Amino acid sequence: MSDRGSGLADIPADKLPRHLAIIMDGNGRWAQQRGLLRTSGHDAGAKTIRTVTTECARLGLEQLTLYAFSHENWKRPQREIDYLMRLLKRFLIGERPTLAENDVRLTAIGRLDSLPDAARAALDETIALSADNGGLNLCLALSYGARAELVDAFRVLGTRIAAGELAPEDIDEALISASLYQPGRDPDLLVRTAGEMRVSNFLLWQISYTELHVTDACWPDFDVAELHAALRAYATRTRKYGGLVDAPRDAVGP
Ligand code: IPE
Ligand code: IPE
Ligand code: MG
Numbered sequence: 001m002s003d004r005g006s007g008l009a010d011i012p013a014d015k016l017p018r019h020l021a022i023i024m025d026g027n028g029r030w031a032q033q034r035g036l037l038r039t040s041g042h043d044a045g046a047k048t049i050r051t052v053t054t055e056c057a058r059l060g061l062e063q064l065t066l067y068a069f070s071h072e073n074w075k076r077p078q079r080e081i082d083y084l085m086r087l088l089k090r091f092l093i094g095e096r097p098t099l100a101e102n103d104v105r106l107t108a109i110g111r112l113d114s115l116p117d118a119a120r121a122a123l124d125e126t127i128a129l130s131a132d133n134g135g136l137n138l139c140l141a142l143s144y145g146a147r148a149e150l151v152d153a154f155r156v157l158g159t160r161i162a163a164g165e166l167a168p169e170d171i172d173e174a175l176i177s178a179s180l181y182q183p184g185r186d187p188d189l190l191v192r193t194a195g196e197m198r199v200s201n202f203l204l205w206q207i208s209y210t211e212l213h214v215t216d217a218c219w220p221d222f223d224v225a226e227l228h229a230a231l232r233a234y235a236t237r238t239r240k241y242g243g244l245v246d247a248p249r250d251a252v253g254p
Contacts, residue, residue, distance in 0.1 A: 007228045015235035017188035021065040023202055026194025026218030039083045044220035046091045055224050057102040057136040064138050067202050071145025085119045092122040103135030109181035110144030146204035153179035189234045193219045211237045
């Protein structure tokens with residue numbers, strides 16, 4: 001675990017999430033509140049990704065999963081989509097030195113085949129360039145929908161059953177988890193910016209026991225202090241997974 005510096009020095013390392021997921025919302029509102037175009041909000045939001053990624057890497061987190069573009073975001077006006085896809089390409093190329101400096105490995109989840117060729121090529125190349133970095137896994141959710149992910153997983157399992165490789169009784173929670181886009185540790189903490197109290201089709205299977213933190217700050221305003229506030233809130237949580245923690249014996253019912 002790296003030095004946590006002044007901001008979080010009093011929080012024990014085992015009280016930090018190992019996997020943090022963030023719904024980066026509010027770019028449009030941030031811009032509109034300033035009389036700017038929504039696209040300026042997306043530009044500002046892209047800068048925030050660097051700040052948050054660098055701090056998560058410094059803190060020694062294992063994974064940061066960012067909801068960058070949803071399966072449902074394809075419904076937006078074509079001009080906004082085109083802007084976001086060009087921004088994505090620029091971001092992926094521009095972040096390569098920062099990923100290298102911070103030992104960050106880029107990965108992605110979602111229906112990546114739906115991305116325009118130029119963005120997809122930049123994504124594949126950045127993933128390949130950073131593949132040997134051993135620090136934080138920065139996972140971008142792109143063209144990602146949790147229901148679409150489950151549909152894709154069930155199709156793979158159905159194909160294996162049809163081929164006689166798998167019996168329906170072989171399906172259990174571990175096999176479904178292993179059939180998702182990127183099997184691994186479920187998020188310990190899910191943060192949503194810009195105040196909405198909803199999950200918007202993000203990681204539905206994986207967040208069954210994830211701790212939640214919602215802040216009113218729009219994503220472009222989510223700075224290191226906001227990140228630390230979320231991590232501090234997480235450090236106070238008691239995770240019980242349906243069980244009891246430190247319950248007195250006589251408190252247990254029939
Ligand atoms: C989040 O900001 C970025 C994406 C979903 C691509 P929004 O664009 O959703 O911003 P608001 O919610 O309209 O403010
Ligand atoms: C969720 O934000 C998706 C991303 C942050 C990429 P949205 O702005 O799309 O969510 P809704 O429409 O408010 O639920
Ligand atoms: Mg939004």
